[in-house]
Amino acid sequence: MCGIVGILGRRPVAEQLVESLKRLEYRGYDSAGVATLEGDHLERRRAEGKLKNLEARLRDRPLKGSSGIGHTRWATHGKPTEHNAHPHTTERVAVVHNGIIENFRELREELEAKGTVFRTETDTEIVLHLVDELLARGNKPVEAVKLALSRLRGAFALGFIFAGEDDLMIGACNGPPLAVGYGDGEMFLGSDAIALGPFSDTISYLEDGDWVVLTRNSVAIFDKDGRAAQRDKIKHAASTSQVDKANYRHFMAKEIHEQPEVVGHTLARYVDMASERVSLPVKLPFEFREIQRITITACGTASYAGYVAKYWFERMARLPVEVDVASEFRYREAPLRKGDLAIFISQSGETADTLAALRYANAEGAHTLAVVNVPTSTIARESETVLQTLAGPEIGVASTKAFTCQLMVLASLAVVAGKARGELSDEEETKLVHGLVEVPRLMADALTTELQIEKLAHRIAKSRDVLYLGRGTSFPLALEGALKLKEISYIHAEGYAAGELKHGPIALIDETMPIVVIAPHDSVFEKTVSNMQEVAARGGNIILMTDAKGAAEATVDSLATIIMPDMADAFTPMIYAIPVQLLAYHTAIVMGTDVDQPRNLAKSVTVE
Structure with missing residues (x-):
């Protein structure tokens, strides 16, 4: 994942920038660079590969400026080459960027029509030229960035320095994190506290939509509406080995909020934005047209990602899919046809049952593919093919961002299979x-539903049992929602296919039971509404998660309706996972449990 650092210093900053970037290596990267202000003009050094390559460039051609920005890049738009590495510069401005500019294509066409020449394959260059054009028209740097930000759509963190402006740096974020570090006659900008640890023990995290104007002796933060804003200053001591909670109470909260960023990074690894095609980062050792069946094996939350993927593969590729929990698969000696595909999903890549199932599939001659977050793990090493999720370190025991990143990888793979x-x-x-x-x-x-969900959690916390219902891809999400609530709040919960309500669970419903209904307005929405009416007739307390159209057509009284953004129905589980996770998290807070380390559970189950 891309890392950003910026320094307004009192001495040459190139070495400090590189040292700070080393602290961001845990995020992963494929190129790196720095830019500094040398006199009144900008200079940069970039290199493909590891930071030692950048250090070699700096030894050959040192930079002496005391104002600078640095970057480690995960390739998104454009290959991981020095040519595409950040910072990007013109004579007037230099920029580093983390995230994805969704409307880069239309902005590029607009700028090209005005005569702008693009020299890289990246979406970041759009930001560069938007600001540069505004500067060329006579706008001051602060105004130019403000106007440019209003044109951008997507999730991004940005850092800017400007020619002739030795005491100015501007940062902005919308999704990916960005922090300000306070110094004595110095000021710092970074992706997290780990990056800023050597320079500052006092930081402020920007909120989504914020942008900040830094000088060596001042910090001016503005919100998305351009109003002056105050953000808490936090005393922090970060070591290189620490993973930081930022300004969140728990790692789980931080990891829920990181999902737009890390899912965006995973998306960028698997989708070619320029061609609008899915492009896997590895060549598959098989042809999907020759595969007759897929077997998906995993444990816990990862298995529910597999259940969602079953719907995608069967719909998009017309491939039959069987999903197993690994602890059952490893012992029932399931028949595997030689040459068919077996997919194994694990955050850690060390899950004992899943590893045993993988070894069985290898012995049976199946093609094996691992979807893991740790590319050096045992499951990754022993699989024929590895598709990595780019969730970054997940510390909370209850999986959140790893789950949605797994879904992004599996969705991309299903599209590849269908094509x-x-x-x-x-x-x-x-x-x-x-x-x-x-x-x-x-x-x-x-994520903007959080305040409503936080209030709702006080009602859920009074319950002994909670029922989750869904149809289609929302059914596995109902299973996941029930698991999350059980894991961290210790409240009993069950997930069911909504159509199964009459076949048993309806007997449980009374006026004390909350029923969480996950129902985007899709092809099965009307059927789900019928099930909700059955619940309402028996006094159940319905919590409906749907979009505006679904809320308008539900015609059923509910305890609460959580309105989700409008979207196409193909990939709703990735978005609806957010309120499901938030409901479990805030209920656990009310219950006073140990959210990050719930009783009896471990992050990676490496024994049977």
Whole structure:
């Protein structure tokens, strides 16, 4: 994941920038660079690969400026080359960027029509030229950035320095985190406290939509409406080995809020934004048109990601899919046809049952593919193919961002399968890619439901039992919602397919039971409404998670209706996972449990 650092210092900052970037290496990267203000003009040094390559460039051609920005890049738009590495510069401005500019194509066409020449394959260059054009028209740097930000759509963190402005740096964020570090006659900007640890023990995290104007002796923060804003100053001591909670109470809260960023990074690894096609980062050792069946095996939350993927593969690729929990699969000696595909999903890549199932599939001659967050893990090493999720370190025991990143990888793979098997046309693939590209922004929108959910959690915390219902891809999400609530609040909960309500669970419903209904306005929405009416007739307390159209057509009284953003129905589980996670989190807070380390549970189950 991209890392950003900026320094307004009292001495040459290139070495400090590199040292700070080293503290961001845990995020992963494929190129790096720094830019400093040398006199009144900008200079930069960039290199493909690891930071040692950048250090070699700086030894050969040192930078002496005391104002600078640095960047470690995960390739999104454009290959991981020095040519595409950040910072990007013109004669007037230099920029570093973390995230995805969703409307880069239309902005690029607009700028090209005015004569702008683009020299990289990146979406970041759009930001560069928007600001540069505004500066060329006579706008001052602060005004130019403010106007440019109003044109951008997507999730992003940005850092700017300007030619001739030795005492000025501007930062902005919308989704990916960005922090200000306070010094004595110095000021700092960074992706997290770890990056800023050597320089400052006092930081402020920007909120979504914020932008900040830094000088060596001042910090001016503005919110998305351009109003002056105050953000808490936090005393912090971060070491290189620490993973930081930022200004969140728990790692789980931080990881829920990181999802627009990390899902965006995962998206960028699997989708070619320029061609609007899914492009896997590895060549598959099999042809999807020759696969007759897929077996998906995982444990816990990862298994529910597999259940969602079952719907996607069967709809998009017309491939039959069987999903197993690994602890059952490893012992029942399931018949696997040689040459078919077995997919194994694990955050840690060390889950004992899943690893045993993988070894069985390898022995049976199946093609094996791992979806893991740790590319050096045992499951990754022993699989024929690895598709990495880019969730970053997940500390909270209850999986959140790893789950949604797994969904992004599996959705991308399902599109690849559908295209390879002739079940999806070029136009259909493009439509699906557009849906995937919107996911990080929609997740950020979904996070705005948190205040409503926090209030609702006080009602849920009084319950002994909670029922979750869903249809289609919302059914596995109902299972996941029930698991999350059980894991961290210790309240009994069950997830069911809504159509199964009459086949048993309806006997449980009375006026004391909350029923969480996950129901985007999709092809099965009317059927779900019928099930809600059955619940309402028996006095159940309905908590409806739907969009505006669904809320208008539900015609059922509910305890609460959580309105989600409008979206195409193909990939709703990635967005609806947000309120499901928030409900469990805030209920656990009310219950006073240990959210990050719930009793009896471990992050990675490496023994049977």
